[in-house]
Amino acid sequence: MSATTDNRSQARAHAQARWAWGAVLAVLLAAPFIGLYPVFMMKALCFAIFAVAFNLLLGFTGLLSFGHAAYLGAAAYFTGWLVKQAGFSPELGVLVGTLGAGLIGLVVGLIAIRRQGIYFAMITLAMAQMVYFVWLQAPFTGGEDGLQGVARGTLFGVLPLASDTTMYYVVLAIFIAVFLGVIRIVHSPYGQVLKAIRENEPRAISLGYDVDKYKLLAFVLSTTIAGLAGSLKTLVLGFATLSDAHWSLSGEVVLMTLLGGMGTFAGPVIGAFTIIGLQNFLADRVGSWVTVIIGAIFVLCVIGFRRGFVGELLAWQKRRQGAG
Amino acid sequence: MEIFGIPLQAFLGQLLLGLVNGSFYAMLSLGLAVIFGLLGIVNFAHGALYMIGAYVAFGLTDKLGIGFWGALVIAPLVVGALGVAIERTLLKQLYNIDPIYGLLLTFGLALIAEGIFRDQFGVSGQQYPVPDLLQGATNLGFMVLPNYRGFVIFASLAICIATWYLIERTRLGSYLRAGTENPKLVQAFGVNVPLMVMLTYGAGAGLAAIAGVLAAPVIQLTPLMGSNLIIIVFAVVVIGGMGSIMGSILTGLVLGLVEGLTKVFYPEASSIVVFVIMAIVLMIRPAGLFGKER
Numbered sequence: 021m022s023a024t025t026d027n028r029s030q031a032r033a034h035a036q037a038r039w040a041w042g043a044v045l046a047v048l049l050a051a052p053f054i055g056l057y058p059v060f061m062m063k064a065l066c067f068a069i070f071a072v073a074f075n076l077l078l079g080f081t082g083l084l085s086f087g088h089a090a091y092l093g094a095a096a097y098f099t100g101w102l103v104k105q106a107g108f109s110p111e112l113g114v115l116v117g118t119l120g121a122g123l124i125g126l127v128v129g130l131i132a133i134r135r136q137g138i139y140f141a142m143i144t145l146a147m148a149q150m151v152y153f154v155w156l157q158a159p160f161t162g163g164e165d166g167l168q169g170v171a172r173g174t175l176f177g178v179l180p181l182a183s184d185t186t187m188y189y190v191v192l193a194i195f196i197a198v199f200l201g202v203i204r205i206v207h208s209p210y211g212q213v214l215k216a217i218r219e220n221e222p223r224a225i226s227l228g229y230d231v232d233k234y235k236l237l238a239f240v241l242s243t244t245i246a247g248l249a250g251s252l253k254t255l256v257l258g259f260a261t262l263s264d265a266h267w268s269l270s271g272e273v274v275l276m277t278l279l280g281g282m283g284t285f286a287g288p289v290i291g292a293f294t295i296i297g298l299q300n301f302l303a304d305r306v307g308s309w310v311t312v313i314i315g316a317i318f319v320l321c322v323i324g325f326r327r328g329f330v331g332e333l334l335a336w337q338k339r340r341q342g343a344g
Numbered sequence: 345m346e347i348f349g350i351p352l353q354a355f356l357g358q359l360l361l362g363l364v365n366g367s368f369y370a371m372l373s374l375g376l377a378v379i380f381g382l383l384g385i386v387n388f389a390h391g392a393l394y395m396i397g398a399y400v401a402f403g404l405t406d407k408l409g410i411g412f413w414g415a416l417v418i419a420p421l422v423v424g425a426l427g428v429a430i431e432r433t434l435l436k437q438l439y440n441i442d443p444i445y446g447l448l449l450t451f452g453l454a455l456i457a458e459g460i461f462r463d464q465f466g467v468s469g470q471q472y473p474v475p476d477l478l479q480g481a482t483n484l485g486f487m488v489l490p491n492y493r494g495f496v497i498f499a500s501l502a503i504c505i506a507t508w509y510l511i512e513r514t515r516l517g518s519y520l521r522a523g524t525e526n527p528k529l530v531q532a533f534g535v536n537v538p539l540m541v542m543l544t545y546g547a548g549a550g551l552a553a554i555a556g557v558l559a560a561p562v563i564q565l566t567p568l569m570g571s572n573l574i575i576i577v578f579a580v581v582v583i584g585g586m587g588s589i590m591g592s593i594l595t596g597l598v599l600g601l602v603e604g605l606t607k608v609f610y611p612e613a614s615s616i617v618v619f620v621i622m623a624i625v626l627m628i629r630p631a632g633l634f635g636k637e638r
Contacts, residue, residue, distance in 0.1 A: 084444045084447075086447070131623050131626050131627065132626075134626050134627070134630040135582070135626065135630055137443065137444070138386050138443045138444060138447060139582060141386070141444060141447055142386065142578040142579075142581065142582055143582055143622070143626065145575055145578060146575060146576075146578055146579040146582065146619050146622055147619060147622075147623070149575045149576075149579075149619060150616045150619035150620070153615040153616045153619075154616065156615075157612055157615075267571070267575065268455075271451055271455070274448060274451075278448065307463060308459050308460075308462040308463035309459060309463060310459070311455050311456075311458055311459030311462065312455070312456050312459035312460055312463075313459075314452075314455055314459075315451075315452045315453065315454070315455030315456035315457075315458075315459060316452070316456060317452075318448060318449070318451060318452025318455065319434065319449055319452040319453060319456070321448075321452075322438070322445050322448050322449040322452065323434065323437055323449070326441075326445070
């Protein structure tokens with residue numbers, strides 16, 4: 021294989037990728053007009069933002085947070101309460117909710133980065149459970165019922181969000197901004213340091229990087245974006261409940277990322293759409309077996325599909341390039 | 345008689361309840377620590393195995409008429425065999441990759457178990473009767489001790505100490521500890537390490553099941569009882585550090601007591617006190633109270 025054919029096949033792969041992205045974008049833009057149920061699409065996009073945020077940590081920094089629902093749930097409650105009880109506008113409710121989740125992320129991050137690897141996972145899970153119990157007892161969360169009937173209001177005082185189509189394009193715009201923003205972060209010098217930490221933490225330390233500071237910032241960024249997902253979700257669906265903060269959701273976001281392909285950009289999005297779609301499809305059909313099926317997918321992914329959809333696709337492309 | 349403005353009876357009652365919970369924490373964190381030591385896997389399914397143990401006992405008594413004592417022997421064997429099967433078919437494939445995959449796999453297993461039992465039993469609780477022999481209560485003069493609760497504490501302590509003795513003081517235990525340090529070398533000395541690993545996971549699963557059967561008469565059986573407990577046990581393990589067997593036992597018991605005390609003085613905080621302690625310990629001593637920093 022000569023260098024020119026290598027370049028040519030790489031160029032072809034890039035062209036293919038551009039076409040794929042264009043097609044996906046076209047479908048997303050046209051979604052309300054081609055019969056895709058907008059509330060489902062919005063919910064899936066919110067969880068896609070959530071999974072993208074999570075992947076920034078797991079895929080690009082190598083930290084497994086097992087309590088990410090805490091931040092989605094916190095922002096969901098903050099936004100829900102601010103918009104419903106305090107009369108905040110939607111944009112301010114989302115902003116404060118998102119920052120609130122980031123603040124909790126900062127506190128948890130300061131504690132959790134003191135341990136590595138598997139302990140980090142256990143600590144983030146335990147801290148998330150603590151936050152869950154706080155929501156369970158706090159007076160403003162509505163206990164088991166949650167906060168119901170949160171109105172979407174009017175964006176910037178000019179754009180009423182009550183219509184699902186309008187809301188959909190707002191969510192889509194935010195999703196695209198987050199998606200491109202995360203790509204930007206990963207390709208920035210800061211993102212490269214994160215990658216170095218993921219690959220070999222002792223070496224990053226010996227090169228003089230204050231890895232704890234880098235990891236903490238990644239954790240706060242990730243939890244803030246997870247919060248954004250939660251705030252949007254509350255606006256879209258009109259409620260915030262305990263299940264937004266439950267550990268099973270923390271597990272689901274791991275599964276979305278793993279199934280789609282951790283450490284890839286498109287992976288978490290594909291994973292989120294797959295899992296949310298699957299849950300939607302199964303919800304009325306199989307009852308408790310949804311949990312069993314999700315668990316089984318988890319097991320199968322870990323045993324034989326650790327690269328996920330996108331990871332497998334990239335590996336297949338590479339093999340083909342190598343052969344041709 | 346009162347203590348800090350709280351009737352002594354209520355105070356001691358909560359303390360006792362805390363000690364009962366603490367003995368479950370101790371038994372479960374002990375199993376987690378042993379499994380982690382040899383397999384390098386944080387067994388999220390530990391809570392599910394505990395739950396299955398309780399339900400197997402329930403099934404044995406309810407359907408087959410086998411009493412508590414029979415169930416206390418049979419259920420751990422059944423769950424232990426299940427553990428062996430899990431280790432042989434699934435966990436075995438994960439030994440050379442990042443330990444987070446072990447956590448994720450066992451998390452998936454816990455979801456599967458929880459879903460199946462929820463389909464069978466719903467989310468409302470089942471009752472398991474206290475065995476006849478241990479009905480009633482004994483008046484100790486300063487408090488009335490329900491016989492069964494006393495038995496649970498006694499039995500758990502006995503099991504914990506027996507496990508500690510087995511690991512720290514016997515030849516088999518020395519193989520186990522050596523296997524934790526350097527499995528390849530131990531294998532080279534002619535010890536069948538894969539067999540040991542398999543039996544360790546089986547024994548850990550059995551231990552979780554014993555805790556489940558012991559817990560059955562004092563709690564409501566629900567399919568969710570395992571996951572709720574395992575997260576607290578994770579915090580216990582982080583606080584104690586997974587390095588020491590005796591450390592796990594002591595940390596479990598003490599945290600149970602602390603939780604009981606919190607229930608007396610500030611009930612709102614009782615569900616989060618263990619997590620708060622975890623955060624404080626991490627700030628002061630990141631390796632945990634009995635752990636060694638790697």
